[in-house]
Amino acid sequence: MTATPESAMTTQPDARIESARDSLATATPGRVTLRDLRKIYGDDKTGTPAVKDIDLDIEPGEFITLLGPSGCGKTTTLRMIAGFETPTAGTIRLDDEVINKVAPNKRPMAMVFQSYALFPHMTVFDNVAYGLKLKKLPSARVTEEVETALTSMNLGPYRDRAPHQMSGGQQQRVALARALVMRPKVLLFDEPLSNLDAKLRVQMRGEIRRLQRRLGITTIFVTHDQDEAMTMSDRIVVMNVGVIEQVDTPQEIYRHPASVFVADFIGRANFLDVDVHEVRDDGAEVGVLGKRWSVGKHPAVAAGDVVTLMVRPESVRLSATDSREVGGSVGRVLSSMFYGEAIEYDIETEAGNLVVSVADPHAHETFTQGDFLDVGFEEGRAWLMPVAADTP
Amino acid sequence: MTATLLPAAADPVGTSSPSSRPRRGSGRDISLLVMVVVVALLLSVIVGLPLVRILTVAFSAEGWSIVSSMLSNPVNRGILWNTVQLGVIVSLLGTAVGFVMAYAQVRLKFRGKRILHLISLMPIVSPPFAVATAAITLFGRNGMISNGVFGQQIDIYGLKGLTFVLTLSFFPVAYMNLKGMLESLDPSLDEAAANLGANKLKIFTSVTLPMLIPGIAGSVLLLFVESIADLANPLVLGGDYTVLASRAYLAVVGEYNVAGGAAYSLVLLLPALSVFLIQRYWVSRKNVVSVTGKPAGSPELITAPALRIPMLVMAVAVASLVILMYATVVFGGFVKIFGVNNDFTLDHYRFVLAGIGSDAMFTTTLLALIATPIAGLLGMLIAWLVVRKLKRTSGLMDFVGMLGLAVPGTVIGIGYAIAFNTPTVFAGRQWFPAVAGGSAILGGAMAIVMVFVARSLPTGQRAGISALQQINPAIDEAATSLGASSLTTFRTVTLPLIRPALLAGLTYAFARSMTTLSPIVFITTPQTKIMTSQILAEVDSGRFGNAFAYCAILIVIVLSFIGLLNLAMLHPSIRGIQRR
Numbered sequence: 001m002t003a004t005p006e007s008a009m010t011t012q013p014d015a016r017i018e019s020a021r022d023s024l025a026t027a028t029p030g031r032v033t034l035r036d037l038r039k040i041y042g043d044d045k046t047g048t049p050a051v052k053d054i055d056l057d058i059e060p061g062e063f064i065t066l067l068g069p070s071g072c073g074k075t076t077t078l079r080m081i082a083g084f085e086t087p088t089a090g091t092i093r094l095d096d097e098v099i100n101k102v103a104p105n106k107r108p109m110a111m112v113f114q115s116y117a118l119f120p121h122m123t124v125f126d127n128v129a130y131g132l133k134l135k136k137l138p139s140a141r142v143t144e145e146v147e148t149a150l151t152s153m154n155l156g157p158y159r160d161r162a163p164h165q166m167s168g169g170q171q172q173r174v175a176l177a178r179a180l181v182m183r184p185k186v187l188l189f190d191e192p193l194s195n196l197d198a199k200l201r202v203q204m205r206g207e208i209r210r211l212q213r214r215l216g217i218t219t220i221f222v223t224h225d226q227d228e229a230m231t232m233s234d235r236i237v238v239m240n241v242g243v244i245e246q247v248d249t250p251q252e253i254y255r256h257p258a259s260v261f262v263a264d265f266i267g268r269a270n271f272l273d274v275d276v277h278e279v280r281d282d283g284a285e286v287g288v289l290g291k292r293w294s295v296g297k298h299p300a301v302a303a304g305d306v307v308t309l310m311v312r313p314e315s316v317r318l319s320a321t322d323s324r325e326v327g328g329s330v331g332r333v334l335s336s337m338f339y340g341e342a343i344e345y346d347i348e349t350e351a352g353n354l355v356v357s358v359a360d361p362h363a364h365e366t367f368t369q370g371d372f373l374d375v376g377f378e379e380g381r382a383w384l385m386p387v388a389a390d391t392p
Numbered sequence: 393m394t395a396t397l398l399p400a401a402a403d404p405v406g407t408s409s410p411s412s413r414p415r416r417g418s419g420r421d422i423s424l425l426v427m428v429v430v431v432a433l434l435l436s437v438i439v440g441l442p443l444v445r446i447l448t449v450a451f452s453a454e455g456w457s458i459v460s461s462m463l464s465n466p467v468n469r470g471i472l473w474n475t476v477q478l479g480v481i482v483s484l485l486g487t488a489v490g491f492v493m494a495y496a497q498v499r500l501k502f503r504g505k506r507i508l509h510l511i512s513l514m515p516i517v518s519p520p521f522a523v524a525t526a527a528i529t530l531f532g533r534n535g536m537i538s539n540g541v542f543g544q545q546i547d548i549y550g551l552k553g554l555t556f557v558l559t560l561s562f563f564p565v566a567y568m569n570l571k572g573m574l575e576s577l578d579p580s581l582d583e584a585a586a587n588l589g590a591n592k593l594k595i596f597t598s599v600t601l602p603m604l605i606p607g608i609a610g611s612v613l614l615l616f617v618e619s620i621a622d623l624a625n626p627l628v629l630g631g632d633y634t635v636l637a638s639r640a641y642l643a644v645v646g647e648y649n650v651a652g653g654a655a656y657s658l659v660l661l662l663p664a665l666s667v668f669l670i671q672r673y674w675v676s677r678k679n680v681v682s683v684t685g686k687p688a689g690s691p692e693l694i695t696a697p698a699l700r701i702p703m704l705v706m707a708v709a710v711a712s713l714v715i716l717m718y719a720t721v722v723f724g725g726f727v728k729i730f731g732v733n734n735d736f737t738l739d740h741y742r743f744v745l746a747g748i749g750s751d752a753m754f755t756t757t758l759l760a761l762i763a764t765p766i767a768g769l770l771g772m773l774i775a776w777l778v779v780r781k782l783k784r785t786s787g788l789m790d791f792v793g794m795l796g797l798a799v800p801g802t803v804i805g806i807g808y809a810i811a812f813n814t815p816t817v818f819a820g821r822q823w824f825p826a827v828a829g830g831s832a833i834l835g836g837a838m839a840i841v842m843v844f845v846a847r848s849l850p851t852g853q854r855a856g857i858s859a860l861q862q863i864n865p866a867i868d869e870a871a872t873s874l875g876a877s878s879l880t881t882f883r884t885v886t887l888p889l890i891r892p893a894l895l896a897g898l899t900y901a902f903a904r905s906m907t908t909l910s911p912i913v914f915i916t917t918p919q920t921k922i923m924t925s926q927i928l929a930e931v932d933s934g935r936f937g938n939a940f941a942y943c944a945i946l947i948v949i950v951l952s953f954i955g956l957l958n959l960a961m962l963h964p965s966i967r968g969i970q971r972r
């Protein structure tokens with residue numbers, strides 16, 4: 001993490017900034033455990049749950065992301081952990097202690113809001129000092145702590161500015177400094193980057209992630225941006241209509257999704273109808289595109305289940321063929337799109353239309369609309385998984 | 393994962409850091425509970441209890457016989473009819489005048505807008521009799537203008553005079569309402585209509601007016617409530633024209649018939665409260681203008697003479713009348729008997745500033761100064777609880793807070809007299825001593841402060857609610873997340889952010905406390921003299937000069953307070969940017 005190019009946030013590697021960050025490091029990151037957590041807005045009996053009985057174990061020091069489409073209950077879950085919403089049922093534990101009844105201002109957690117929520121009537125310094133003053137720390141200590149936090153965010157020169165005199169990115173860093181100075185056991189983020197422009201957003205991703213590693217603080221991050229989730233997280237929690245679909249590392253989620261929803265939501269996926277020849281513990285033999293393939297499978301898949309084969313666009317392999325008819329392994333190019341770093345094809349096959357992405361087009365033979373091709377895929381990257389009744 | 397737990401450099405906050413574990417046992421946010429309970433208790437004492445007591449008396453056998461004779465007894469029927477008639481006429485006329493003033497202000501092109509604006513607000517900061525007394529002096533039987541200039545003997549007492557005076561006194565309410573509405577009207581609608589070939593007059597009748605219908609309806613309803621609730625003017629100018637408020641007053645003060653007072657109050661309360669509710673929860677919801685949001689661009693000011701000249705003539709006429717009234721108040725205080733003996737004298741001012749009147753002046757100002765911060769803060773607190781903290785009960789708290797405005801002052805006053813003239817006894821125990829009336833603690837001053845607070849709280853509450861609705865709730869949550877309790881959040885974050893609303897609340901609270909009469913006449917005592925009721929006494933005994941001097945001084949006090957408050961709010965130590 002030391003050799004990464006420095007973002008705009010820390011224009012040059014600065015020993016002062018690094019040592020300020022070290023001194024903010026969390027001594028005891030928190031462990032958060034959710035059990036059967038449920039939230040129904042409005043009437044407990046008649047309302048539909050926004051969050052349905054979820055279980056989740058968040059390890060100390062972990063960066064975990066709640067990811068899912070709009071309205072799936074990410075914010076609700078985060079706000080229950082912060083204490084701003086009262087769970088309808090279930091428990092929230094912090095380090096084995098049930099905190100359902102602990103008021104939000106008594107929880108050793110700090111939240112960074114989408115709108116930053118800086119106090120507009122206070123200077124940057126006073127914003128960051130706010131929580132420390134409430135702790136009745138001596139004022140010399142408050143000053144010292146705030147200076148450290150501001151330095152760690154490279155905000156030293158702005159201490160006497162009002163929030164409205166700063167850019168969105170700077171405000172974001174003030175919000176972060178204000179949270180970190182409290183040395184929370186858990187840091188909570190609700191879509192903190194969505195108000196920034198695209199470039200700054202990418203910079204802040206790296207910055208928050210580096211900072212979090214350096215401080216070793218347990219972090220729960222809510223987003224609906226899959227790139228954010230993939231690049232920042234130790235583990236991702238994929239949610240859909242109030243339930244958790246999968247909890248895993250970004251790599252596992254991408255390669256071995258637990259459901260069609262996850263496969264579709266994270267990255268892009270082709271779903272092929274296949275003939276299942278044999279199901280073993282560690283994989284399966286399937287027939288598709290005129291061949292027999294040995295593919296990986298989701299542990300839940302058993303013989304006789306309704307299944308589908310997921311193949312990512314980049315694991316499809318294309319080669320020229322003399323055949324002039326779609327069928328078996330032969331497909332035809334319906335359209336092609338050139339992106340510069342990759343070329344994308346839409347291919348008609350007997351197993352359905354496939355999206356195919358070929359990286360570095362200059363190093364490969366390119367095809368044009370109407371070309372007939374031999375279509376295959378990397379066996380090791382295909383993934384056989386169950387089709388749940390209610391997923392598309 | 394690669395959780396690089398760097399050697400945690402010595403934690404400078406120390407292990408005593410309160411953030412290192414959740415504090416057990418402290419449980420829910422107690423400060424919120426305390427605030428809600430305190431506010432609920434305060435509201436039930438200052439508005440709840442008097443209302444409940446007036447209802448119990450009105451529904452007693454004695455009270456109910458009067459209530460039920462309201463339509464059968466011809467005298468009572470007449471009073472009811474008078475009240476409704478006055479309410480309807482004044483609300484329509486007052487809204488029309490307010491509309492003319494607002495339209496001129498927002499849409500017409502002319503010089504002197506600021507002055508016209510201030511003139512339009514003048515009646516708000518003046519005591520109720522200023523206009524009435526001036527009107528008698530100018531237009532009465534021996535009026536300087538009616539008799540002096542035109543040689544007419546006009547009988548100003550009765551419906552005619554009341555209509556004139558109440559319209560001049562209450563049109564500012566409609567003016568404020570409609571001005572805000574006209575300002576937020578999207579000018580692109582006008583432009584669209586013009587684009588489609590409509591001329592200015594056509595635009596006015598086919599676009600502007602229909603868009604303003606909800607605002608106009610709201611103003612009419614509000615003015616209706618204000619004018620049927622008014623007590624001061626019917627007492628001074630009513631003559632034989634009795635309305636419910638003056639009848640209730642007569643029952644309590646003249647006939648010592650409290651049950652009768654309660655009965656008339658109930659009859660007055662019903663239309664006032666229902667019209668208020670319609671205005672607040674129905675008309676304001678239909679308000680299309682406020683929904684369309686921010687106006688895009690500024691409206692083109694109207695120069696077309698067909699519209700401009702008649703509107704301006706009317707506006708100037710109204711403004712001249714207002715000026716005439718207040719000029720009379722000022723002059724009248726400096727002459728022996730205005731219109732009869734115009735010799736210069738300082739007797740009236742001496743009476744108010746140094747004589748018997750100074751007592752009332754100091755007491756009133758002092759009590760208003762006590763009530764103002766209480767009402768301002770309470771209004772903001774209620775607004776905050778309603779918008780941010782309460783869920784199911786927020787509508788109820790909002791409603792009870794607004795009652796001080798919705799319930800006619802006469803009704804509140806009689807309610808206070810019934811509820812607080814004797815010690816409050818409940819379940820065989822005395823809860824608190826009498827706070828109103830002659831035998832009360834502190835000479836009844838406490839009840840007066842309570843009435844001031846109840847009457848002036850709603851304006852601040854309203855301002856606070858609309859201010860809070862503009863502020864992102866995440867700011868409150870950020871404070872909570874940093875460890876602030878509800879009370880601390882309110883004090884250090886909410887209050888500084890809604891300072892303009894607080895300022896408005898304080899201004900109104902002071903102006904309203906200083907100028908309110910109807911509830912005061914029922915609970916004022918010889919020990920605690922209040923200016924407005926002293927003015928009533930002076931007018932009653934025909935000493936108009938003293939009344940004028942009182943009015944002028946009262947206006948000066950209110951304006952000075954507003955000026956000082958605005959100055960103080962500019963001061964950095966009060967602006968609260970840098971809380972130590």
Ligand SMILES: Nc1ncnc2c1ncn2[C@@H]1O[C@H](COP(=O)(O)OP(=O)(O)OP(=O)(O)O)[C@@H](O)[C@H]1O
Pocket residue numbers: 041042050068069070071072073074075076077224
């Ligand atoms: N205060 C509330 N009252 C009633 N329903 C609510 C409330 N807040 C959220 N909901 C509902 O609960 C569900 C989950 O909402 P939530 O805000 O947690 O979604 P989210 O995953 O954060 O979505 P987004 O990505 O759009 O922020 C939604 O159906 C939403 O309409």
Ligand SMILES: [Mg+2]
Pocket residue numbers: 074075076
């Ligand atoms: Mg959300």
